[in-house]
Amino acid sequence: KLAGWLKSIHSAPALANAAATIDGLVETAPQLDVFRFEIVSQICALTGSTPDVIYPLLEEPRDRKNGDISLPLPRARLPGNPIELATSLAQKFKCNDLITKAAAAGPFLNFTYNRDTLRNRTIASAVGLGPQYGANATGFGNFGIVEFSSPNIAKPFHAGHLRSTIIGSFIKNVLDASGWGTVSINYLGDWGKQYGLLAVGYERYGNDEELEKDPIRHLFHVYVKVNNDASENPAVHDEARAYFKKMEDGDAHAYGLWKRFRDLSIVKYKEIYGRLNVQFDIYSGESQYSLGQMRDVLHELQDLGLLVPDQGALIVDLKQFDLGVAVIGKTDGSLLYLSRDIAAAIDRKKVFDFDRMFYVVGNQQIHHFKQLFKILELQGKTWAEKCEHIGFGIIRSKDGNMSTRKGTVVFLEDILDEAGSHMHEQMRKNEVKYAQIPDPDSVADVVGQSATMIQDMTARRSKDYNFDWDRIFSFEGDTGPYLQYAHSRLCSIERQAAPLEVTPEELQSIDFSLLTEPQAFTLVEAIAAYPDVLREAGKTLEPCTIVSFALNLSHAVSSAIDVLWVSGQAKPLAHARLALYVAARITLGNALRLLGLKPLTRM
Template sequence: MTDHIRSLVATFGDLPSNDVPEADPLRNPLDAFRLDVARQLHSSLDIPVEKAFEAVSTASKVADFSVAFPRFKLPGKPNDVAEKAYRDFQPSAYIAEASHQGAFVHYKVNHETMAKLTLATITELSSRGEDKGDAPSASKSKGSIKSAYGHNESGKGQRMIIEFSSPNIAKPFHAGHLRSTIIGAFLSNLYEANGWYVERWNYLGDWGKQFGLLAVGWERSGDEAKLKEDPIKHLYDVYVEVNAAAEADPSLHEKARVYFKGMEDGDESALALWRKFRDLSIAKYEETYARLNIHFDVYSGESQVTKQSISSALDAVRDSEYVERAENGAMLIDLTKYKLEKTVIERADGTALYISRDLAEAKKRWNLFKEKYGAGFDKMIYVVASQQDLHLAQFFKILDLSGFEGAKALQHVNFGMVLGMSTRKGTAVFLDKILEEAQETMESIMKQNEDRYKLIEDPQRVAYVLGESGVKIQDLTGKRHLNYEFSWKRCLSNEGDTGVFLQ
């Protein structure tokens, strides 16, 4: 505790003694008040301070804290036990008053103490700027979170991966990717604030026959200048054009197949073009993510999963009692016992599917953590739309049945769809265009009050922050598992629970 907080605390008495490991009153002022209640319960009823602390609930609707006495299973009637605790209560610099209601005692804080201690803690922790947690030093160059009010070390020593966003190269950054990006970034920040070491992974859709078709399209209508200016949009335009052309000329699909086979066989000329598309797209994604104050530690993708790792992953289940062969020779696994249906895990010709790539990738990540840190991850979260619920459940169960060490550490955080998301002109959705339009529209709204607009030092910057906040908060205000309708009017409104209002 610093001299500043010591001198403040001295004005209303010392902090309650802390005999509870999980309590952290120097980072979370609320814990000081809960400790004071716990201390009084210990004095009155001889309840261990740690158990008493756990019982002090902040979910009360009638006071700041409540304690339900039946949970202690003490001799006598819970109502009588609660009444004794109430009679023995002594107002302090932390707890101003108590009330008794049946088997409950409710407590109200001293608001003057709460305000002073909270403000002092915010000032102290925000100004210290210490690195927190035990994140490996390699992560610190990527902007590890500093000590600040609201942070704690409850997850210290635990490591995790959060996979989110995961757009497909040469395709629009659709609304599902936006939700995954916003929710995944929120979860990453939340776990880091609780002391976890977090790696943010972006698993790109960067492999498959569509890249053969894209290469064929590039020969037809590719433009280097447009590619450098906006690779994601230009590759999308090329892809749309060649798809339309292939409808009239099926031979283009055969050319695409041949080209992609060359990629799979390691043809360097084919891979060089693919690598250029991928690298330029990632650079553009990084620029767009930065506008949302989001970063990734790893850009992985389907291309990074080797044939050998897929074969190894499938070998782990090939002889399982759940595996069977379809009439066409494909290998499938029967998960109906777990109400997860049957699913193909290898085509008849031996080529991989999404689920077989996922199996191999999960094992690769586990082994990567073991090599780097001496143990696999403690948790890996996939932030993926609810349409993939069955796929993720099957994927997790197959890993579990194969004996994969990290199977219990996997978690799927799903979400509902965003409906009606497009630019105001109704064009295809690219995230950078949505953010640009949010900024432009916000600035036009600000200009409606010319006098105020002239007083703003950097109106473009303010419009950018307000627009970006509007997009983020509209997504976070909806219930995660439900669909919601994207609304420009609500997104940029300065009334109600909106990003503009919060700013």
């Protein structure tokens, strides 16, 4: 059942890719593993130790002058004096076309890679694998759900939703690149008494034309107005409750109006998410869980003796787990956020039989998810441990809001517009370059999007940060525009080198030994690190690791471009340098796409 469904969504190619990756596993093993494996196999043969002990110990030496990779012997738990052991192993180690030097430094063994081998293999892999360079199959056979963004219809799209969107989409991309099958879900806040209130408001203030034109904005304005009415006149709340009851009972008119709000909002959301390069496989939401499903949840909890009436509410007592009291519903029959999440989790397990489910939601909801997972566990759902809350810090701002020049922002669209138009102003300052860009509006939009996303992903997820337009607008230093600039410079080198080009077939005839300068090797090393960094990101799910990788690579690119020219060189040298730049462009492009950016070819 699932397989058929999977084919129809875009996770299917991810599975196919993973399978292909498995076939070519040796080719796609992180570049540096080839060297590590050589060290591990010789050391194990010499000492009788095993790879599972030695491999994880290999680390970057404190001082790169000592070598490229280091083995701290004291941690290898081998008999004898580690200092003496280091000396004797250094003597016995056989250098070859992978490792050119093994030297002891106290209890450390330091190794030096064969730079020619590293350079040749790295360029060949990046050019040969193209968009697959860096991908791995560590998640092959696993299926994951990534739930993220999840805004509430008719309410502001706040900073927390922005972060969830950026981080969630990154996590899905990383899983895809690690061989997982995935499905992305947007779990909208779209149900509850407040949507009865929205409908009551629409009958007072709604305008069909405006609804069609910009549903998100219009519904928000209606909602603000009717909330004011309700705070002056409590009878409005009764009306809202009655309306919501009709929605729940499936009354055609009431349900139909709500569905129109939802459908139109989703159309608009899709357009805005598109600007962020984000797609969802499924738009779900609180509304998708019927009263029937919810009652099943209640009965199950009741049968297990977990549900206790308490002052008009139905609760699950979690005090013994230090999780307080979880409010599941009210005795008047209305059900709450938490109960919908229980029903949703059970349903998703049934439909997708996931191996992991990630909820990308701000740290404010840590407690909610702890309660949710504990209740599932108490219900005997052994898979509760496969659910994970991926939290993140809050964006602080002066008045608790993000604002633009025009005022308080409540919509994602405003942030993207503001960032895009600012970038456009910046670009206009360089008239010559500006004139060469065929579509400056869309380039400015992408640069603005990159700026917004990279500033968010620069620090570890759980760090709070201050919302600050200067931070987003910055064109200098380690920013999204800088990364895009590096990528577009590489593309421009390729354009200018035409008709010279670098294809996998042509690689054979290129003489890489012409790449002798230190800048070339630094760039090779940066490219070679990508598969390692991606594999690590699959474990930590931290976008900042990829951001700092991309920045480091871009720095290496710009140092190389300054001195290693392609134009005006004899063909063999031009070709070798071009191959290096193509490998760098492929790698940077892959990293940017992983972060959710559209790599620019001109800017």
